[in-house]
Every structure is written in structure tokens, then in C-alpha cells.
Amino acid sequence: MNDLEQILKLAETHPALFDHLSLSKIYRFISKARQHRADILLTQPGTHPPDVPPDVLPPSFQLYLGHLSEIPNEYIGACWMALKETVWSGGDIHGQDDDESICYGREMGITNHTLYPPIHYCDNKDCPRRPDLRLTKAEQRQVVFFTLNDGTCPAYSVHLYCPDCNTNYHNNYYVLKGQRTYYSHHLEAIQVAEHQFVERRVLELFMTLMVNAWTSATNCARFYDVSLSKRQVQERFFRDWPFKLELTTEQVWDGIVIVSLLEDAAQRQATLTVPHIGLQKDRFTAAVQARNARMRLYGQSELSHYCNRCTHIYRNEHRKVFVAVTDGITIGHPCCAEHNCHTPLTSNRHRFCPDHAILDNECSIITCENHVLPGHLACGDPTHQAIERRHVERGQARFQLKEWLLRARVAHPNDCIAEERSLQDLDDTEVAEEEFILSNDGTVIPNDQPVVLHDGETLCASKDDKSSRKLRARFGRRRTANEQILVAPCGMILVRETMYGAEATSSVIEMLKRTYHKAPELKPNHIFYDNNCHLARMVRNDPFFADIGLSVDVFHFNCKHKVTDEYCQCHCNPISFPELLTPDGQWAFNSSIAEQTNVWLGGFHSIVREMVVDKYNFFLDEIILQKNAMVKEKLVREGRDPGNWPVVGVLEPRGSTTKEI
Template sequence: MDLFIKITQENSLKFSTAIRFVNFVTLTRDAIVETSLAEKPPTLPNSVVRFLSKVLEIEPVEVEILWDILGDFAWSSAIQYEVSKSDIEAFRAYGLEMGVGYRDIYPPYRACAVPSCILYGTRLTDHFKHKATLFTLAEGALPIYTHSLRCRGCRTSYYHNYRVDNATSSRLYYDGVPDVIQVAMHYYIESTLLESFATYMLFAWVSSTNCARIYNMKDADPFLLNTKYHGCTLSLDDNDDNDNHHGTWQTSLRLTSVFVFDGFLLYSLLRHHDEQDTILSLPHDTTQSLRLNAALEAQNKQMEGTGQEYWAHACDICLKLSKNSHGDTVKMQAAVSDGDTIGHYCCGVRNCRNPLPSMRAFWCHEHASMADLCVVKGCGRPRVLPHRTCSDHHTVEKQYHARGNSLFVLRNRLEAARAFTSSLDSMPVDPSALAEECSTVENADNEEDSEEVKMGKRLRAQFARSRTSNEQLIIRPCGVIVSRTTCFGSEAISAVEEFVRKTFPTAASMPEYFFYDKNCLLWRYVQRRHQEHWKYTAMPVDVFHHNSKHKASDVDCQLHCNPAGFPEIITPDGHWIFNTSIAEQTNGWFGKYQAIVRDMEVVRFNFFLDEMIKRRNRVIIAQLKRDGHSPILMDKEALLA
């Protein structure tokens, strides 16, 4: 304090000016260091001097005097300074034109970190600076400068999140999850903001498009509206055609759905590699969408079957211990399976698992020749261009397209309704007559529809792109999702059985009780093919489905799948000891992602759903701990041995 008073007395400076000088030195620390090493530079860069001169309203020579006197104190000060909006506005008003932004982004390295480089440990001198945008949680969208450094020896380039290996042209990300993640060229998002987006997606089923809209309308800093930056007016218009690329500031301050989703994907990958203590490596010379594909696909492969984090979960809700007649402890663990009609686009050939060459493709590369054939099922004749049918089936195609051009039908109905209403103005209204009239119109419509249905039964055609049948889940009775897979053509018994064996690949890992609404069909299939793998697993159907969907005359179903045949898992008052309805309850959460994922490319579709499952499992585990259920992870290696 005495030092501040002495400075202000000797140099005729205000006390508040000296305090603000120290604060702004803290905010511009990276700009002061720039390409130097960590020690305090003897002089301030010219851009910082001019910026501080403008902000503090003093002469540049006075800024240099303050640096000489207060520089050591400001540089070593550990005081936590709370940034105000006026400080941020100062950077916007004066800093940007000087090349200094609030929260500019720098690489964490100032010296080469490649041990094999001849300049290893030497200061990096090749410095590059670009205009960029940083989207933050608390401070809105910020115009910033992003900086990168390059080693003259090994030509390795250092960025905020990663370094680029010149020999392999690959991005090697640094350890841990960074506080700011680059989601596109010159666009960055705070990890805390990406985490909030992931939370919206998990609990409220908010799409990336709506996350961006919410941010632009609610969370972006209102001071950005119609604010001028060095002759550049920036706005937060949600119009996709307005990229705010005007004047001298070249990056938009409007968050887009692409930035949100690519940021979510990259953030999730970095979290995963941090948890696995591995390094994420991505190709550098490609687009952002293609750059992520290989890493996402590798993660998807890892999640198949036994890959979920809580695959080996057990708690007192899903695992019961009891004594048998011999006094031995008996383990009873259950799993429940069900499907939900969420799907992605796939090849038009039934059960084909090949990826589509593009999101608009109807066929995979292997079945591309199908595009030249009539789309009517069973026809097989070449189509007649520009139609998608052969000459015999043009009528079917015409009827298909007519369904989308029925405005004249709606108009006729509207006119009829108006005429009917005007005729009632001069007579008493008879509610029964109105009901009868409406019933007549509805019946007429049903007759037309029935004729179309009849025609559809005779001639079936596939004009639209095909979708997969459903997503199949295996869930513990406590709600932890063990595994997920895609059923392509249908929820076939063979596909479900293969999914179970992939999820529980050893007899030791198989649950003692497996609940599935089609267990009688599954039991017959198992008896013919994989009886040994299932020999210690009972296959009851839950009470609801057994009463409503299974015939009393089916002897095998009654003997092997009737829940009454398993008294050990039924309480004396007739209730299950396991929650066999957990699949339907989980589908209430899982099924709401249909609107979000319906148009996703398959790699992102799988990654997104697996990530949501992983996050939901963590929430359930935390809740189980709070409720005193003591969840544990069993020995996975022993179960799979």
C-alpha cells in the first residue's frame, strides 16, 4: 500500500490508476510474455503499452514508468482479480485494434517439447496470430486472438489444445481435458459450456441446434449486440446467412449447431482418453467432420458388448444373495432386455450393415447397382429414367408422390365445412346431426385409405430411404444400462440372442435370470443352437407381457417362461424381487432421443447414444450411493476369463 501511495505522489498519478495497472497487467500476462519464456520481460510489448495507455488514460511513457516501478509486484502478485464487464468492454473498445483481446488463447508451450529435436528446450520463435471467437459460459461470445508457435528445428507447430507433428501431419492432444476446446478453425468453446450442453442433452433431450439457439438468445453477452469492433459491427442474429463476417473481424460471434455438436464429440473423446490415461491423436490436414470419424469409430468399437463403463456393475437391487437347502450361498443376478424404435438410415437391402456412402444415399457401395432397378418389391426390372419404377409400375410411383400434393383435397374440405356452417345460421343446431355428418366424412376417408392399403398389400415399393429397425438395450433391474446394439432388419430372435452372447461372452458372466418379452421364442432358439452358453440362465417373461402376449396353449412357454414357475424370485405377497419393468421405464428416457438422432450419420449416432448411456449410468450410480445401495464393480477380468 505504501508503494502505491509513493508512486502516485511522485508521478502525479491517481491511486486507482496504479491499481488498475496491476489488474490489467494480470489480464494481459500472456500478451506480455508472448513468445518469451516464463520470466518477466524487461519491457512491455508496444501493443500492450498502447492498450494500457488508452485504458488508463495516461501517456505511454507513464505506462513504462509504472512497469519499471510496479512490474515486479504485478508479475508476482497472487491476488485473485475479479474481472468486471467494464474491463471486458475496455478490451473490446481499445484492445482489439491493438492486437490484444480479452482471454486470448496461447499454446501451453513456449519451448520445443520434442526430445528428438535438435532445438529441444529452445524458445519457439515462429509466431502466428489470427482473429478468433471464444464462446464462454459466463462471459458470452468473445472476440479474441489465437496464437500458435512453431519450432524451426523439427517444424512442430504448437496450438492451445495440441501440437502438430510435421512428419505424420497428425494432431497430438496434450494430457488432460483443456479448459477451452477448439471446435473449428478459429472457433473455441469453454469446456464448462460444453459440459452444460451435454447436461441439457442428457436430462432434457435438447438437440445441438436448440443448444445453440438457447445460447445465442439467452447466454450470449448482451453487450455484443450492435457493438462495434474496430469498424466492425457484430450482432447475434440467428439467421444462418448472416455470419457476421463484416469489417475487419472475420469470425462470427453466433454459436452454430455444428460447433455445439463437434465440440461435444471432441470434448467427450478428450474426457475418455483422460480417464484411460491415453493420448488422443487426430489427422490434421482434413475437415473437422472427417477428422473425428476414426476416433469416434474406435470408441464405438470399444463400447460394443462389454465396453460400457459399468458393465460389471452389481448392487443389492440387481443382485440377490440367498441360502439354498444345503446352506450354500446362491447368487441371483438379473438382466432385462427390450428394444426401442430409434433408428438411423441404412442400406435398402434388408439386414445389410454396410455404411452408406453419404447421408442421402439409398444403397451402400456393395449394393449400388440396386439404384438401377424398379423399387417395387419383387419386380427386379430396370427402372425407366427419370422414374424410379419400371414401365409397368409408374402408377404406383404416381400415387406415392400424389400423397404429398393433396392441398386441393384440404381446400375442398375447408370449402365444404364453410358451406355447411353457413347453412346452419338459419336453422337450429342439432348436435346429433353434426355428429352424423362428421361420421360420414370420416367413414368416406377410411374407405379411400382402405383401398390404398389394399393396393399396398399387392404392390409394395421402397421409395424412401431405409432405416434400421430398433435399438436393443440390456439393463440391470436397478437401471444401469449394460449394453446397446442396433437391430437392422427387425428385432429378430437370432439377433437378440447374438447380442446377449456378445454382452455376456462367458458362462460366468451370464445373468441367472434374463427377462425378455419374447423369451419363449428365444428359449426355443437357444435349445437348438447355444444351449451350453445358457444352461445356468433362467428365462422368465414378466407378468405383464406373459398375460397379454403369450398363449395358454403354448406348452413350452408355460413350462419354461411362465413367471409362476420361478418361486425363488417372487415374494410371498406375489411381487418380483427384481424390477422387471425397468426396460419400459428406461425406454421412456431413451426413446426421446429419436428426434435428435434420426438424421445423424451412423458413427455419430452410435457415439452419441453410447455417451448418453455412459453419462446416465454415472447419474444412477451416484443416486444408488446416496440411497445406500452400495454399488460395486465386480472383477471384469474374472468374469470374462
């Protein structure tokens, strides 16, 4: 029987009811009843099937639905009998929550959002419980739900307990033997803290803001609070709610991490399992490290990408020409001050990792191995003590503060609201090594060599006294040198690698060989690099590069490479490679794409500069994944025929479109 027939039957059996009914009242009755189906089901016996509506509404919901739909209570039972199939079979109807709904529900202990587990029966295959017996032992707790349409909502979260196997089923996951195992299906509400949930659409909005507008987690939380929270409305009715109706930076980060890990698990057809006990900040560390390790092992999912902007296929000749471009960008994270050490710091405020912590006791003057004096960074040598004093004085000097200010003045601040900071809060540890001039009379003078800032500007250098000697000191912590990326001319980012020491040519060679050693058939046929004149010399006898063309991109070749360098002109001139040209003599590929991509990547400098290494790698990998997805959508819209080459058993399966020549 359809909905209209049910209503007509209701009119026949209760003619007086239609004096109190209207389409708007019927709609409100159905929508509110659908919103609380799980609450209604919870009151039924454990043997009641979840897909069958109960014959009788619980008394509390008779009052609740009658009041909100303005239908007299004596007719609520008849309305339920007529409309229960409609209520139970349709999807949720999401509308704006009005003041009356919020106020009356609050009086009855009912909120417009109640978060239940997505299952009704125990899912533990080893559980002795009867398979047809629903879970009915429930515990309800007060939470805050940050939604897109309704703003910040006080809500209830209900978890169901199986007494036969001690499994607790929550909205996002179930808990058994101290482990959280997340459900494999799509979760709409993400639990970001013990009593806080964020709607997935809100987290997806935050990620879009991060990728496209370089918005930090702090500014995402502030954006939500100002534009979407509707907190003033909620505070009128929930002043006594035990939790703050404000989204925090940590909750934004945790939400993005959880969604990213869930999507990663879904792509691998795996489940996400994390510890249930312990601190929230440590809960996902192992899962993040495992994802980072897979990224280093398998690379980005688009490593096997092709499209007609980056790959030219010559079907008659059964060959293809795939081009890639590599370049570096000076962003990074704090790292051990020992050169090229990859061991993470215990804290970002430390100078050395645990493996090199003993070096904290050595004099900061390079080449001096004497122990430091207590409370100092230099040994007892009077000259070394003078250098340390000069370092401290220099740090407090006006010109040095100006240098720090220039360094901190970035395009996209981490927090849009400025906070008052003391002099001690300014960070002078960015310069890991400093050079000092020791004049003939024993005076120590800082040798202010040009300091390269993140925006490419430099500070002036002082004059050098040829008669004096120089000493180098390492008072501050070190940062990684740069991020090296490999990009297809279409804009697809194929590889990202952190360079610890410097963007050395040997490091770039190592990155390329490590990336493609498991899948040599994916190697680019040609690589643009602004330092290929040195790279080509180093690999001219390396069989790995025997079938790879190496040229300098057009801009750098014309502007920054000497015409007198015979090797560069003969072996790295892009005009020498006919596959890089179209039939009419135009350049076939965008060789400047890496620098253009690095402009985008550099916008995250202020966001990532103080991240610990695990979070740093996870975040950069995730924004690259998101950007690549956007690039692929754009290529599809433009008719560029994007896809992925089939590589069996080497790359992680991602469900991408594959193609053979």
C-alpha cells in the same frame, strides 16, 4: 515476502503513490496482469524461464494496465516490481469484462481472451533444439471464443513454432507431419473450427441439455445465442471483426465430438490424433469409427456394473443374483434397402449401399428383376408402371400428406423455429415397402395396412378384396428396425444394439451371446424379456443360457400372454423364480426398467433420424455414457454401493471401483 509486505515496502519507497492507490485499483491491476501473463512472457528472450516474472513490463502493457487500473503511468513500474510475484504465482481471476476494458483493449489490439498453447518448450523428443530455450516464434490470428461467463468474445489465438523440427504448437494440439495430436491434459477451450473456440463448460452444458431435455445441436446453438452470447455488447466494439459472432449447429456437434473423443482417449490413457489437412467434417471420421468399433467390441463401460438395486449378494452362500431387462425401441437411421444389409449408405438420400447399388436398376416391384425404364423406378411392365404412377399420385394425395405430418410431429423437434418447407421437401421414403391390390379389372389400389407411427398410433386400414391379387413394391429407402437395449433394474444401460431387419428373437439371442462371450462371469443370472416365451424355447438346449433364468416381466405376463400357453406359464412365469422375490413376497427388481428407459431414448428420435450411421452410433453411445454417469451418481447419493466387477484383460480399463464377493 508476502503480498502485504510487498505493498508496505512499496509505500515506504513511493509514499506519493498511495495518494493514487486503493484496494480496488490494486485488485484490478493484479487481475488484468494475470489475465495477460502469456502475452507478457512472449516478449521476453527465449532463455527467460516461464515460471519467473520479468523485471520490466512491455511498454504496451504498462499503458494498458495503467489505464484500466487508473494508476498513473509513472508508478506502474513500481507497482509491477512490488506485485509481480503475486501476479505470476496466483491463478487467473475471472471477472466480468466491462465496456472500458473491452474498448481500450480493442484500441491497443488487446482482447480479454488470448489463447496460447499450454507448453513453453518444444515437446518433440527428436527435436535438436536446446531444451532450455523457450519457443518464441509466434503467429497470432483473430478468432471467436464462445464462453459461459463472458458470452461471445472476439479473441486472439497464438500458436508457437519450433524452427528446429517444424512442429506447430496450438492451443488444443500440436501439428507435425500433417497430423494433429491433442494434448493429454484437460483443455478449457475447444477449437471447433479454424477460427472458432468454445469453452468446455459450454459444451458440457450442451451435453447436459441433450441428455436431460432432448435438446438438439441446432437448439443448443440457438439457446446460446439467445441466452448466453451477449452478442449485442460485443458488436458495439467489434463490428469489423472478420468472423460472425454466432455459434452454429456444426460447431456444437464438432465440439461435443472432440470432448467425447478426448475423454475416451484419457480413459484409455491414449492420445487423440487426427489429420490436420482436409475438410473439418471429415477430420474426426476415422477417430469416431474407431471409438464405435471399440464400443461394439468391449461394450459400455458399465457392462460390469453392480449395485444393491440390481444385484443381490448372498455372502453366506457365496453367490449373487444379477438381473437385467431387454426391450426394443423404434428409432433408427436410414440404411440399405436390401434386407438386413449393414453396409452404410454413401448418402442418406440413397436407397442402396455401394454393395447393392446395382439394385437401383432393378424394378421396384418385389420379385421382379427386370431393368427399370429411364427416369422411373419400375420396369416396362404396364402393371408395374401403373403401380409406380399410383405410388406417385398417392404421395401427392391429401391423406398421405396427413400421414407424413403425423410421422413428423414428434415430441422434441430438431429446430424450435419452424421453417417454411415446400411439398418437395416432405420425405415419403420412410415406408420402404408398400402393398398394392390389383383388382380383376386391372385397377391398382394401395392397400393401406395399418402404419405404425413413432408414437404408437396407427392409421386406418382399407378393406381387402379377397378376389384380387397383391403386389409389394419397394420405392422408398429403408430404416433400421429398432434399438435393442439391455438395462439393469437400477437404470444402468449395459448394452445397445441396432437391429436392421426386425426385433427378431434370434437377433436378441445373438446380441446377448456376443456381449458376454468374452466375459461369461458377467452374464445376468436372470433376464426379463416380453418375448421370453419364444426365446426360452429356442435356447432350451443352448449351454450359454443353462444358468440364466428367462421370464416375462410382470406387466406383460399378466396382460399380454395367454394363460393357455402351457410352456410360457410353466417356464416364463416370474413367480416361478424365488430369487426375484423379497422375503416378504414383494418383487425384488424393477422389471419394467427397459420400457421406462426406452421412453427416454425415444425422445431422441427427431435428433438422430437423419444421422449417418457413424454419427448415429457415436451419439447414442455418448448419451448413454453420460446417462450412466448420472445414474451412478444418483446410486451413490442413495447409498446403493455401486461398483464394477473385476474383469482382467477383457473390458477396457475405466478406473471404476471394483469388488469381489
